[in-house]
Amino acid sequence: MKILVCVKQVTSGEINPFDACALECALRIPDAEITVLSMGRPNVENLLRSLTRLGNVNGILLSDTAFAGADTLATGYALSLAAKKVDPDLIICGRQTVDGDTAQTGSVLAKMMGFPVITNVMSIDNLSDNEISCTTRLGEEKTILPAVITVERINELRFPSIRSKAKDITVWNADDIGADKSCCGILGSPTKVVKSFENESGKRRCKFIEPSELKNVIAEGLKKDKAAEHRIISEKKLKNVWIIGEEPREMAETVSDDITVIERADADTLIAKIKEGQPDFVLWPGDIWARRTAPIVSAALMTGLCADCTALETDGEELFMYRPAFSGNIIAKIRCVTKPCMATVRTAAAEMSDLMLGLGKGVKDIYPEALKFADYLGAEPVASRALVDTGLAPYSHQVGITGKIVSPKVYVAAGISGAVHHIVGMQQSGTIIAINPDKSAPIFDYCDYGIVAKLEDLF
Numbered sequence: 001m002k003i004l005v006c007v008k009q010v011t012s013g014e015i016n017p018f019d020a021c022a023l024e025c026a027l028r029i030p031d032a033e034i035t036v037l038s039m040g041r042p043n044v045e046n047l048l049r050s051l052t053r054l055g056n057v058n059g060i061l062l063s064d065t066a067f068a069g070a071d072t073l074a075t076g077y078a079l080s081l082a083a084k085k086v087d088p089d090l091i092i093c094g095r096q097t098v099d100g101d102t103a104q105t106g107s108v109l110a111k112m113m114g115f116p117v118i119t120n121v122m123s124i125d126n127l128s129d130n131e132i133s134c135t136t137r138l139g140e141e142k143t144i145l146p147a148v149i150t151v152e153r154i155n156e157l158r159f160p161s162i163r164s165k166a167k168d169i170t171v172w173n174a175d176d177i178g179a180d181k182s183c184c185g186i187l188g189s190p191t192k193v194v195k196s197f198e199n200e201s202g203k204r205r206c207k208f209i210e211p212s213e214l215k216n217v218i219a220e221g222l223k224k225d226k227a228a229e230h231r232i233i234s235e236k237k238l239k240n241v242w243i244i245g246e247e248p249r250e251m252a253e254t255v256s257d258d259i260t261v262i263e264r265a266d267a268d269t270l271i272a273k274i275k276e277g278q279p280d281f282v283l284w285p286g287d288i289w290a291r292r293t294a295p296i297v298s299a300a301l302m303t304g305l306c307a308d309c310t311a312l313e314t315d316g317e318e319l320f321m322y323r324p325a326f327s328g329n330i331i332a333k334i335r336c337v338t339k340p341c342m343a344t345v346r347t348a349a350a351e352m353s354d355l356m357l358g359l360g361k362g363v364k365d366i367y368p369e370a371l372k373f374a375d376y377l378g379a380e381p382v383a384s385r386a387l388v389d390t391g392l393a394p395y396s397h398q399v400g401i402t403g404k405i406v407s408p409k410v411y412v413a414a415g416i417s418g419a420v421h422h423i424v425g426m427q428q429s430g431t432i433i434a435i436n437p438d439k440s441a442p443i444f445d446y447c448d449y450g451i452v453a454k455l456e457d458l459f
Contacts, residue, residue: 001032002032002033002089003029004034004083004088006019006036006092006106007047007051007094008097009040009044010097014047015047015157016094017094018096018151018152021154021155022094023051023054024155024157027054027055034058035058036051037083038059038061038062039061040061045061045169048061048169049166053166054164059169060171061170062082066181067184070184072100072104072305073188073190073304074185074186074188074189075105077179078177078184080109080112083109085172088146090127090147091109091110091148091149093105095153103291105295106295107150107291107293107296108296111295111299112299113146116148117292118134118142118150120138120292121134121149123154132145132147132149134149137152137395189304190338191305192335192336193334194335198329199329201310203446206448208451209449209451211453218355218377221410225430234254234255234312234313238256238280238317240281241255241256241282243259244262244290251283251309251312255314256281267296267297271300278339281342283342283345285347303336303338303339304336304342306343307343312345319335321334324401353379355410356379356406356408356429357377357379357380358413359374360383360416360417361384361416362414362417363455364387366455381397382398382406383398384400385398385403385421400425401424405425405426406425406428406429409429410432416434416436431448434450435451435454435458436452436453437452437453437454
């Protein structure tokens with residue numbers, strides 16, 4: 001079986017962690033003929049050479065100044081032309097990159113290849129010559145081959161054997177893949193970064209309290225309505241704005257009074273409706289379904305799509321979209337030069353509880369006791385990525401930029417350091433309480449109340 005794995009070298013110089021998982025999935029498929037494909041500067045060849053030491057792996061690098069500055073649409077276009085030359089039975093991508101965080105490229109690539117796509121794969125359960133079955137974050141899914149799948153952080157990439165040798169890398173430029181240079185790089189990118197700045201959103205003024213005060217503070221927080229997230233309300237408004245489902249309405253109302261609701265449907269149905277209705281702007285929810293479907297629609301319409309927007313603003317003519325990047329450390333202000341301008345917007349998951357206990361790596365040694373403490377509080381347990389990566393907490397509990405977004409009335413963070421990629425997942429909560437033995441921990445900059453203690457001190 002011919003398998004193509006799309007990989008990216010991130011700013012650290014290493015393979016993107018999600019793409020590493022994708023490559024490991026391919027390596028576990030018996031008798032697979034694997035090609036790793038990347039687009040980047042000439043020095044990415046060194047990364048690809050190291051990956052060829054892992055087994056029956058060859059490498060292809062797309063490198064040309066014409067590819068520079070590509071957004072997901074232009075990236076998907078170039079990758080698709082290269083992929084057609086390889087002619088794989090299966091394409092495996094990581095769910096997203098840790099610097100771009102869009103989770104769009106896999107779906108865009110699938111549409112441009114004419115392949116079905118399965119996203120958010122947790123495991124490959126069965127693979128035959130003509131079908132693949134996977135467990136995803138949405139449940140069991142299967143499709144015919146050839147296909148594209150995108151995988152979560154579900155494994156660890158193996159190390160090469162000591163005696164393995166690196167292979168030479170094939171380097172293709174735009175002419176080698178027959179690319180229209182006007183569709184590549186910055187020329188072919190509908191979305192443009194206007195500016196970027198350090199992300200300081202979500203910061204609060206912390207009041208330190210004693211452990212004995214925790215239950216009273218929780219009780220007071222549960223009595224309050226959830227604090228509304230601060231939104232930028234633009235004075236001038238856009239016209240002809242569509243929203244897919246009701247979830248994006250609150251965000252849409254910050255920039256428009258002329259909103260049309262379109263019910264969720266399959267990608268082909270939505271493509272036809274948008275072509276017929278010709279909206280100027282289309283806003284999608286930020287859930288798994290939309291993150292899979294919206295890129296397919298954008299690729300079909302050859303229009304821009306900004307992912308995971310936390311705020312919108314307008315001058316009455318143009319839509320400006322704000323989104324986190326680089327694991328939430330940077331906020332980028334983005335505009336789109338094509339119509340319809342599309343965006344997925346940050347919406348909170350539907351919680352089962354108004355009270356959540358977020359558990360971090362700091363409680364890994366007492367995790368069973370921490371779950372009992374959650375029961376004692378009447379809280380729904382969730383987790384940071386660091387704790388999930390230990391294998392203790394399930395991925396379904398993960399909160400943050402690579403997990404889910406939550407906004408309970410009260411969020412208690414225990415043993416969580418305060419990394420931005422977790423903060424962006426819970427900063428919409430009403431009252432936030434942090435429990436950490438280190439008074440200088442960053443988490444205290446993002447909470448209303450702080451308790452300087454270990455969680456076990458509260459049992």
